[in-house]
Amino acid sequence: MSRTPVRISFRAVLRVRAGDRIGVAPGGCAPPGGVIEHFPPAESVLAGFGFVGDGGRGLSGVLPGGSLRRFLTWFGSGAYREAAEDCLRRVAGPAEFAHVRTVVDDVVAPGGRRVRRYEVCELVAGEADVAFASAAAVREAGYAFLVDR
Template sequence: MVRLPGSAPPLVRVSFAAMLRIRDGEGIVLFEARSRPGAFTPPGGVFRHFGPATEVLGRLGFRSDRDDLRGEVPARSLPELLRWFDSGAYREDAAECLRRELAEAGFPGLAPGVRHLSFARFRTEVEVLDRPYRQLRQFECYDLVCADQSALRVRDRILALATDPRVHSALTATPADIAHGRAGAALIAPHAGYLTRVARTPSLR
């Protein structure tokens, strides 16, 4: 069970996300965050939950204005929320989440090829932060499995986008860039470090 440092606050901010590592030699592909122009993150996003989860989450006191697993929960409900998430019930699995995020990334021609992609998890990171507010963030890290020509075409298309100077919403960053938090003028989100084992935020693992 994950325990927060210090005394438990009334509410804890939580999020559960999957992110994808696509490598180009030393570089790792990052996409511009739709919610934060100029900042780049690994492809992926927050898991969504399905209708039947509403009752379960409501009983736990989970509050969110979205249909995804990013919101607030009473500290006393956190262990049960983590058990529910681990059960996989009434929510996207990682493949569903990553396929959807790739399809919605805003790159024409990418969406049709993602529906049958598969992924291999290589790491899970759980952050527990104490300031400026209490929060728990869980990141599942995956590699794209290039087992057939369809997956190879998607990978090659993503790499082409990230290395095309005319495309400003995708790039490749080196581990040094990620550790520094910048690639040229582009800001890099701290959690990108989990793809290179260079994390710039506290973690439990």
């Protein structure tokens, strides 16, 4: 089993659109969202994988390379962790979200391997007014909008 560490980060991100613009976080180009958290019963499971978190209950940290496949299987099961939609409710407030797609960024760089997984969701809105109001709320929270071309 490979002990070479892999840096992981599993996040839920909210795709917010207002016309041809996409919402991004203050001071950067990341969309609004947060790190998906695990629940207390997962502590022993994650310890068995050798996972060392960055702090708190977020699924962001370092994992021995030989445990990555088992970690991904556990994550895929949904056991003892937030769903992406629940993560967004925790960081953005009560709303309905729909999962759009999953983006995985698996890179081997000079500093080591890095696996980032983004669960991309959109706000579920039945009327244009609700979507516009949510875009305004994102802007009021300090997020900016970039032109999506």
